[in-house]
Amino acid sequence: MAAPWRPTREQVAAAEGRTIPDVLEPGLDVVFCGVNPSLYSGAVGHHFARPGNRFWKALHQAAFTDRVLSPFEDGLLPRFGVGLTNLVERSTAGAADLSAAELRAGAVRLGSKMERFRPRLVAVLGVEAYRAAFGLRTATVGRQAEPIGGAAAWVLPNPSGRNASYQLPDLVRCFEDLRRAMGAR
Numbered sequence: 001m002a003a004p005w006r007p008t009r010e011q012v013a014a015a016e017g018r019t020i021p022d023v024l025e026p027g028l029d030v031v032f033c034g035v036n037p038s039l040y041s042g043a044v045g046h047h048f049a050r051p052g053n054r055f056w057k058a059l060h061q062a063a064f065t066d067r068v069l070s071p072f073e074d075g076l077l078p079r080f081g082v083g084l085t086n087l088v089e090r091s092t093a094g095a096a097d098l099s100a101a102e103l104r105a106g107a108v109r110l111g112s113k114m115e116r117f118r119p120r121l122v123a124v125l126g127v128e129a130y131r132a133a134f135g136l137r138t139a140t141v142g143r144q145a146e147p148i149g150g151a152a153a154w155v156l157p158n159p160s161g162r163n164a165s166y167q168l169p170d171l172v173r174c175f176e177d178l179r180r181a182m183g184a185r
Contacts, residue, residue, distance in 0.1 A: 004072045007043035015042030015091050022085040023047065023074050028119040029081035029182060030064075031151070033110055035088065035095045035129040035158065042091025046071040047084045052161030054168050055125070061168075062175030085113060087124070087133055094162070100132055107133035107148075114149025122151045123178055126158035141174055143181060154178050 007015075020037045032055075040050035048055035049071035060068040065080050074084060087106030088098050110133075114122050124130040131139050134146075144153035156174050157166040166174070 004070055005044065007040065011043045012039045015039045016093075017090045018042035018045075019089045019091070020045055020047055020086070022083070022113070023077050024083045024085060024113065024117050025078050026117050028078060028083045028117065030121045030123055030178070031083040031085055031114065031117070031119045032059075032156075033122055033124045034084070034086045035126045036086050036098060036106075037089075037091035038160075039091050039093055041071070044071070047074045047086075048159065050161070053159055054161065054171055055159040057168060058159055058171040058175045061172040062179050064175070064179060083117070083119060085110065087129060095126065095129060095158075098129075103129060103133040104135070111149035114151045116149075119151050121154055121178075121182060122148045123154040123156050124148075125156050127155055129158070130155045142177065154181070 016039060018037070020041055024031065034047065037047070038050045041047060056068050056071065059065055064082055069076060077083060087110060088102050092098065110122070127139060127141060131137055139155055141155050141157060144155060147153055156178065157163060157171060159171055
């Protein structure tokens with residue numbers, strides 16, 4: 001595991017287009033799928049690394065992990081039955097920098113990954129991105145009717161600090177709903 005570090009502004013700016021390795025292995029309970037890496041995450045090479053992102057806190061407070069993990073510990077998630085991937089692999093300053101075609105291609109790629117790794121469930125983190133990627137304009141947070149690559153599908157709010165519609169307690173409730181729906185491991 002790499003020691004945590006903070007990138008410089010220059011390193012963050014230079015991360016445009018970088019990718020982050022998936023944290024996947026066969027048979028996980030749930031794979032969380034982000035929209036795409038932030039420039040900060042691209043710079044450090046770890047998922048949900050930008051300060052202010054609430055993913056790690058929500059994951060712990062909803063009892064998916066036994067403590068709040070650092071983004072630099074993302075490789076530990078399979079121990080908890082959890083994996084990570086993204087709809088679009090390249091890092092950008094924001095999801096608004098992604099085209100509808102990239103999101104749709106990401107949905108196809110996600111389906112292929114889920115067929116390969118066969119998790120019980122895949123949770124896409126971002127309602128608008130899910131709607132655009134899968135062409136389901138009326139999708140809401142929660143269980144989805146159509147599976148993704150054979151895995152049950154769920155939509156959660158984007159945990160980015162930029163998503164002011166959901167504060168941490170709201171995110172935790174949504175993550176807890178998912179945890180309850182999964183049942184005890």
